[in-house]
Amino acid sequence: MSDSSQDILEPLRDSLVNKPPYVSGTLPLSPDDLRLSYDGPELACSAIDFTKATDEQLAALARACQPATFGLDQKDVLDESYRKAGKMDAAHFLTPIVPERTDLHTIIRNDLLDGENSTRPIRFELYKLNVYGKDSFFKAHIDTPRSETMFGSLVLVYPTEHEGGALVLRHRDEEWTFDSAQAVKNQATLSVGYVAFFSDVEHEVSLVQAGYRVTLTFNVYYDEVEAVEVPPTTVANHTSIKTEMEALFRDPTFLPSGGLLGFGLQHVYPVEKTLDHVHKVLKGSDAVVWRVCSELSAKPKIYLVYGDPEDGYYRVIIDKVVQEDDPIHEGFIYRLLEDKRAIMVDNFLDGAEAENITPVTWVMKPEATRTKVKTPFIAYGNEAWLTCTYGEACIIASVPAFEIRQQA
Numbered sequence: 321m322s323d324s325s326q327d328i329l330e331p332l333r334d335s336l337v338n339k340p341p342y343v344s345g346t347l348p349l350s351p352d353d354l355r356l357s358y359d360g361p362e363l364a365c366s367a368i369d370f371t372k373a374t375d376e377q378l379a380a381l382a383r384a385c386q387p388a389t390f391g392l393d394q395k396d397v398l399d400e401s402y403r404k405a406g407k408m409d410a411a412h413f414l415t416p417i418v419p420e421r422t423d424l425h426t427i428i429r430n431d432l433l434d435g436e437n438s439t440r441p442i443r444f445e446l447y448k449l450n451v452y453g454k455d456s457f458f459k460a461h462i463d464t465p466r467s468e469t470m471f472g473s474l475v476l477v478y479p480t481e482h483e484g485g486a487l488v489l490r491h492r493d494e495e496w497t498f499d500s501a502q503a504v505k506n507q508a509t510l511s512v513g514y515v516a517f518f519s520d521v522e523h524e525v526s527l528v529q530a531g532y533r534v535t536l537t538f539n540v541y542y543d544e545v546e547a548v549e550v551p552p553t554t555v556a557n558h559t560s561i562k563t564e565m566e567a568l569f570r571d572p573t574f575l576p577s578g579g580l581l582g583f584g585l586q587h588v589y590p591v592e593k594t595l596d597h598v599h600k601v602l603k604g605s606d607a608v609v610w611r612v613c614s615e616l617s618a619k620p621k622i623y624l625v626y627g628d629p630e631d632g633y634y635r636v637i638i639d640k641v642v643q644e645d646d647p648i649h650e651g652f653i654y655r656l657l658e659d660k661r662a663i664m665v666d667n668f669l670d671g672a673e674a675e676n677i678t679p680v681t682w683v684m685k686p687e688a689t690r691t692k693v694k695t696p697f698i699a700y701g702n703e704a705w706l707t708c709t710y711g712e713a714c715i716i717a718s719v720p721a722f723e724i725r726q727q728a
Contacts, residue, residue, distance in 0.1 A: 332564040342517035343431040344498040358413035370478045378532040382451045403458045406451040419444040441543035452533040458525040465590030472540040477513035479504045482531030490522045520588045562612045569725045578721040584686035598622045618717035625712045
């Protein structure tokens, strides 16, 4: 489509409004919930009560921790210039806090998830305890996906006296800050700070200037249960997206003979061997786009984006997961194009126009390509984990011809 023709896509593009990819606040708990037992020195069992923890007790908890590592290129790396903190695996401590038995379960479903996803069963997996003492921090990273159904992370911050240690979150050129220490300090009742966010959101822990910041981290998953259908009115920005797409489909000048409509997605998703699960774990407006396309019989399909022109790679979108030992080269791309298993993001291949290219009308063109050829996306994660990697995905919808749309 020409640049002038792209103007008719503006209303649809503007309707793709994303709310912040996190939810935060404070959660009142009973004093019993704020007790913790942990493996102390020489296999002794130690305990701490966070309602009245002293600096000596917090220092002892910090000494019982191991230095925290982070994931870099499929390896756990210890580098205190990037992350300085203590960690304790879930097998070495006991906490009475069970998120499913608190309001957090409802808060995450109602305020973080959208539409039918907000009705899906979710589960929490206790992951780690972290202690950030004075001068501790963790530079920008994303959480490593641990399965194809993991969609988020939940961090609880105990009400210990400390300064600094705010969590800074970034996604798609936007930034938010949650200062849990200040939030908990202002509560009249005994509370913990909480922040739940989508696991592909970049975040960092700012420098702790004084005291001890002690946190529990949970991985959050969709349960292996089909989503419960809910009325479209409960879906965030569902109405506006559907209204604009219906108007577009009624326009006889828009893809009169039918064609492909593309949406670069706002989030990346964990993938392992296939893409069959991705549409079930879509987040935010990504999930709404899929649903609206399905409702309008536009037959959406998930593709992964491979390559990066700046790195000398060809950019293609492929409906398969390319394994590490599968080379993406010119012949491979042409074969995928011939088999209709790939679509070019760009219109040219190696400086010449490629044959058999199926054009895509992009509402939101894929911006960055995180799925590198032969390079699983693990760099600067919270842990090296080889089961899943993040994939930069897009939705390609097959739009019927105008005369067929008229009959719908």
